[in-house]
Amino acid sequence: MTNDPGLKIVIVDASPLRAAILEAGLREAGYLNVMRLAEHSNLLARLHAIDPDVILIDLEDPSRDVVEQMFQVSREVKRPVAMFVDQSDSSTIEAAIEAGVSAYIVDGLKKERVRPIVDMTISRFRAFSRLRDELEQTRTALEERKTLDRAKGILMKMKGFDEEAAYALLRRTAMNEKKRMVDIAQSVITAADLFK
Amino acid sequence: MRRLAIGFIPLTDAAVLIAAAELGFATTEGLEIDLHREVSWANIRDKVNVGLLDGAHILAPLAIASSLGLGHVRVPLVAPFALNLNGSAITLAHPIYEAMEATGHDLSSGLGVAQALGEVVRARAAQGHDPLTFSTVYTFSTHTYMLRHVLAAGGLDPDRDVRLVVVPPPFTVESLRSGLIHGFCVGSPWNAVAVEAGVGRIALLGPEIFGWAPEKVLGVHARFAEAEPDVLRRLVRALHAAALWSEAAANRAELAHLLSAPAFLGLPAEVLARMLEGRLNTTQAGLPRENPDFLVLHRDGANRPDARHAAWIYAQMVRAGQTTYSPDDAREAGAVYRADVYDDALGIAPAGSSVGDPVKTCFGEAFRPEDLADYLARVKPA
Numbered sequence A: 001m002t003n004d005p006g007l008k009i010v011i012v013d014a015s016p017l018r019a020a021i022l023e024a025g026l027r028e029a030g031y032l033n034v035m036r037l038a039e040h041s042n043l044l045a046r047l048h049a050i051d052p053d054v055i056l057i058d059l060e061d062p063s064r065d066v067v068e069q070m071f072q073v074s075r076e077v078k079r080p081v082a083m084f085v086d087q088s089d090s091s092t093i094e095a096a097i098e099a100g101v102s103a104y105i106v107d108g109l110k111k112e113r114v115r116p117i118v119d120m121t122i123s124r125f126r127a128f129s130r131l132r133d134e135l136e137q138t139r140t141a142l143e144e145r146k147t148l149d150r151a152k153g154i155l156m157k158m159k160g161f162d163e164e165a166a167y168a169l170l171r172r173t174a175m176n177e178k179k180r181m182v183d184i185a186q187s188v189i190t191a192a193d194l195f196k
Numbered sequence B: 001m002r003r004l005a006i007g008f009i010p011l012t013d014a015a016v017l018i019a020a021a022e023l024g025f026a027t028t029e030g031l032e033i034d035l036h037r038e039v040s041w042a043n044i045r046d047k048v049n050v051g052l053l054d055g056a057h058i059l060a061p062l063a064i065a066s067s068l069g070l071g072h073v074r075v076p077l078v079a080p081f082a083l084n085l086n087g088s089a090i091t092l093a094h095p096i097y098e099a100m101e102a103t104g105h106d107l108s109s110g111l112g113v114a115q116a117l118g119e120v121v122r123a124r125a126a127q128g129h130d131p132l133t134f135s136t137v138y139t140f141s142t143h144t145y146m147l148r149h150v151l152a153a154g155g156l157d158p159d160r161d162v163r164l165v166v167v168p169p170p171f172t173v174e175s176l177r178s179g180l181i182h183g184f185c186v187g188s189p190w191n192a193v194a195v196e197a198g199v200g201r202i203a204l205l206g207p208e209i210f211g212w213a214p215e216k217v218l219g220v221h222a223r224f225a226e227a228e229p230d231v232l233r234r235l236v237r238a239l240h241a242a243a244l245w246s247e248a249a250a251n252r253a254e255l256a257h258l259l260s261a262p263a264f265l266g267l268p269a270e271v272l273a274r275m276l277e278g279r280l281n282t283t284q285a286g287l288p289r290e291n292p293d294f295l296v297l298h299r300d301g302a303n304r305p306d307a308r309h310a311a312w313i314y315a316q317m318v319r320a321g322q323t324t325y326s327p328d329d330a331r332e333a334g335a336v337y338r339a340d341v342y343d344d345a346l347g348i349a350p351a352g353s354s355v356g357d358p359v360k361t362c363f364g365e366a367f368r369p370e371d372l373a374d375y376l377a378r379v380k381p382a
Helices: A016-028 A043-050 A064-071 A087-099 A111-159 A163-176 A181-195 B012-022 B041-050 B060-068 B094-101 B110-126 B142-153 B169-177 B190-196 B222-227 B229-247 B249-260 B269-277 B307-319 B327-336 B339-346 B369-378
Strands: A009-012 A034-037 A054-058 A081-083 A101-106 B002-008 B031-037 B055-059 B077-082 B088-093 B133-136 B163-166 B183-187 B200-205 B216-221 B279-283 B286-290
Touching: A009 A016, A009 A043, A016 A034, A016 A111, A034 A043, A043 A064, A054 A064, A054 A111, A064 A101, A064 B041, A064 B163, A087 A101, A087 A111, A087 B041, A101 A111, A111 A163, A111 A181, A163 A181, B002 B012, B002 B041, B002 B229, B012 B031, B012 B055, B012 B216, B012 B229, B012 B249, B012 B269, B031 B229, B041 B055, B041 B060, B041 B216, B055 B060, B060 B077, B060 B142, B060 B216, B060 B307, B060 B327, B077 B222, B077 B229, B077 B327, B077 B339, B088 B094, B088 B142, B088 B190, B094 B110, B094 B200, B110 B142, B110 B200, B133 B142, B142 B163, B142 B183, B142 B307, B169 B183, B169 B190, B183 B190, B190 B200, B190 B269, B190 B279, B216 B222, B216 B229, B222 B229, B229 B249, B229 B339, B249 B269, B269 B279, B307 B327, B307 B369
Parallel strands: A009 A034, A009 A054, B002 B031, B002 B055, B133 B163, B133 B183
Antiparallel strands: A054 A101, A081 A101, B055 B216, B077 B216, B088 B183, B088 B200, B200 B279, B279 B286
């Protein structure tokens, strides 16, 4: 691998978990100079102090507009920053934007030196959002299970069913009404609350 | 029904777009607008660029900067509809405003505010204090040019005598409270939010600086305008109908209510209604400052993208040192504003050439689009 271990990389991301995952990936790939910034206040001054070669920023972070201020050649800015991707890189722009991340590099830095960093960032951002989706699904499944259990409990108590019969009734009703079992279970809970 | 993904930033001047999407004006034109709330202007530009958005509520200067490739890759955008004019204000930290009051200048006038601010900045420099820091929401914005114009009118060099930074709107209140910034020029509702929070005082309304300033436009990618001219015309017609409705005083309460929803601005409807009316409280205790042109959504041809406004924006970019003057770029900037698409969509004859200052400069050198080079030579750098 021909990565530049010395490139100074800053990750601006309010999600500490995702930033940590990205940082770990970059370190594994041999980049030693990786910093994370989660706090927005005075971001520009801190970026100037760090003077990074590459800035990776979460697309959901309003501070992107702060970073873009550095494009402007002014007396205060030491090195102008430009987005890595130029016109010929439209597929990279697209991939980055869809993954939810944006990259900026100092002017004059060769594209080839930054490409592996950007590719790694895109793939880690994608992996993170897959993980988050899975977590969300698991959480939903757990909640649905709780709803079913509560509805079964109500049926067992009110109608003297055993657990199997309560479950069978919920399933049969769901099939008859062409609804999901969890929706029927929720109706049972709502009705029971009303009759309380 | 053609579906369109349109981005917006939660600001009062997204009103016409939100009304078009939510109140049936788009449906009438056979369009279904899916609104996407975005957190940065950079996101808006990039998502329009890669096609995740078909169009967006965008800062007019950003649409032009993007088309000229200033500060970023060149993304050619076109603006067939101006969503509003004006709508901004300058808010200052209380101690700064109090120091300005002590100068004896007339703070009810724009020039008076500029001169008082200039005096305060110079006095602080003489005492060896750090320069004051002011923020806007994006470098390529009318807010930036307004602030620089005021500073220049106060005899200041905006790049040397003060610090100009970008602070995203959601962080402005906290930045003013913590003293990271001493004032800002931003769009509605953020001045009112800072006033309500008690951290600042509105010193000047936008139309007291430029009476008729371009602000947000509908921006679409040039390839979209090229590929689907009919859809674009329908979108312009939907926005026109929405703007007409939004401007009417009788609909103000309903519009404020619509905008107040959490999915849009998520602010109290009565605060938003005051903006739409042009009556802003300058302090927590009240003290309203009024201007009927505070936020113009439709009247007097406000929606027609006036190429002279694009020329003014380009001239301010040169004045601010964001680019150097070239007649080619000036022409290209003017071509971003597509009055022809607007006229075509609404079936109106092209307007004759207008005379006078198209932005109604309130103090300082009046803008003369007929001779940009001459204007730039005369105007104070800002």
